[in-house]
Amino acid sequence: MEEKSYSPGLEGVIAAETRISFLDVEREEIVIRGYNLLELIRRRSYVDVVGLLVEEQLPTEARRAELEGQLVGAAVPPAVYEILAKLPASMHSMDRLRTAVSALAGFDPEADTADPQRERAKAPRLIGQIAQIVANLPRIARGGKAIPFHGGRSFAENFLRTIVEREVSPTEVRAFDQILMAYSEHELPNSTFAARVVASTLSDVYGALCAAIASLKGPLHGGANEAVMYMLQEAKTPEGLERLIREKLARKERIMGFGHRVYMHRMDPRAQLLKEVARELVSAKGKGADLLAMCERGEEVMRAEKGLYPNLDYYAAPLYALLDIPIELYTPIFFAARSVGLIAHVIEQHRENRLYRPRVRYLGPRGLTL
Numbered sequence: 001m002e003e004k005s006y007s008p009g010l011e012g013v014i015a016a017e018t019r020i021s022f023l024d025v026e027r028e029e030i031v032i033r034g035y036n037l038l039e040l041i042r043r044r045s046y047v048d049v050v051g052l053l054v055e056e057q058l059p060t061e062a063r064r065a066e067l068e069g070q071l072v073g074a075a076v077p078p079a080v081y082e083i084l085a086k087l088p089a090s091m092h093s094m095d096r097l098r099t100a101v102s103a104l105a106g107f108d109p110e111a112d113t114a115d116p117q118r119e120r121a122k123a124p125r126l127i128g129q130i131a132q133i134v135a136n137l138p139r140i141a142r143g144g145k146a147i148p149f150h151g152g153r154s155f156a157e158n159f160l161r162t163i164v165e166r167e168v169s170p171t172e173v174r175a176f177d178q179i180l181m182a183y184s185e186h187e188l189p190n191s192t193f194a195a196r197v198v199a200s201t202l203s204d205v206y207g208a209l210c211a212a213i214a215s216l217k218g219p220l221h222g223g224a225n226e227a228v229m230y231m232l233q234e235a236k237t238p239e240g241l242e243r244l245i246r247e248k249l250a251r252k253e254r255i256m257g258f259g260h261r262v263y264m265h266r267m268d269p270r271a272q273l274l275k276e277v278a279r280e281l282v283s284a285k286g287k288g289a290d291l292l293a294m295c296e297r298g299e300e301v302m303r304a305e306k307g308l309y310p311n312l313d314y315y316a317a318p319l320y321a322l323l324d325i326p327i328e329l330y331t332p333i334f335f336a337a338r339s340v341g342l343i344a345h346v347i348e349q350h351r352e353n354r355l356y357r358p359r360v361r362y363l364g365p366r367g368l369t370l
């Protein structure tokens with residue numbers, strides 16, 4: 001039999017054709033349905049990105065308002081919160097979220113579909129439900145009652161206010177909206193691949209999203225943002241972080257928030273942008289300069305020692321801290337923001353499906369006798 005080529009971790013392998021997004025590393029551009037993601041982040045809002053990804057074009061003013069209403073008004077079945085309330089408080093927030101998304105399927109009469117049109121129609125509701133569940137995770141874990149989105153002027157404002165339980169300034173809302181856009185879609189990372197693999201069996205969007213949540217939880221992927229914050233908390237000062245990073249590197253440990261399969265030796269463009277957003281937030285709030293200085297020292301040390309640059313999760317961590325978002329929500333927010341990209345990929349997979357079923361290079365024994 002002809003020997004097929006093998007690339008560990010599928011590095012460099014083209015595993016899908018897509019019209020959704022592309023990382024053009026040479027031009028330092030993240031293309032989202034033809035637009036530059038950084039331009040979208042600078043000039044548009046998360047609701048526009050939802051329209052672009054799911055409905056394949058930027059929404060008109062009228063459609064935008066309608067979409068915002070659908071996202072904010074999506075009702076979460078009370079039973080989903082009741083299920084969450086029964087889980088041990090010690091359970092990881094991503095595991096709680098996976099359980100909630102799985103339970104949501106039970107309340108969707110059309111859960112069991114792989115029809116792209118129907119999936120597209122329910123996408124705004126599902127994205128809105130996921131955001132509300134994420135915002136309420138800590139409250140329910142503490143034995144409290146879920147609060148539905150209400151009173152805010154935008155989806156981002158409702159989402160942030162429900163998390164932090166206080167009034168939020170327009171600068172804070174804008175920063176949060178930009179984080180959501182930065183996380184919205186990014187070609188074929190492990191979680192999106194996992195979702196597409198599940199969808200390729202013609203299984204439904206809920207199963208695909210649960211697979212993506214499991215993938216995203218891992219510290220080599222979405223879980224890195226919370227690990228970054230724990231590292232910053234341990235380090236306390238720029239000098240402390242430099243010392244900690246050097247110690248970890250001497251022990252051959254990985255430094256969370258650095259490196260990326262696609263951008264390994266260059267800065268993730270999203271990280272650069274979030275760093276700018278963090279600077280703006282620090283100057284608007286008049287606090288957090290020390291936290292940012294610590295991150296910048298970490299960035300310098302890693303560049304000098306390993307030639308590695310921050311990925312998105314590195315600067316997301318101080319931004320979340322500046323917004324008073326609890327660490328347990330860092331990775332769930334990643335998922336809430338990414339749910340739109342994942343749903344777009346599930347729809348595309350269902351529209352142009354071919355079952356994923358690769359082969360292996362067998363390294364085990366043969367011919368053993370019983």
Ligand code: ACO
Nearest residue numbers: 219220221222224253254255256257258259260261311312
């Ligand atoms: N800290 C220290 N060394 C690193 C790091 C890091 N964060 N990342 C890569 N390296 C080193 C590896 O040790 C390896 O060195 P070696 O050749 O001397 O053994 C070299 O760089 C190549 O690393 P690989 O593991 O082969 O690269 P891979 O493409 O598999 O890794 C990954 C990508 C998993 C993201 C890696 O950079 C990493 O572990 N980063 C930390 C976790 C993290 O921040 N994840 C978030 C990714 S972005 C996202 O999900 C939004």
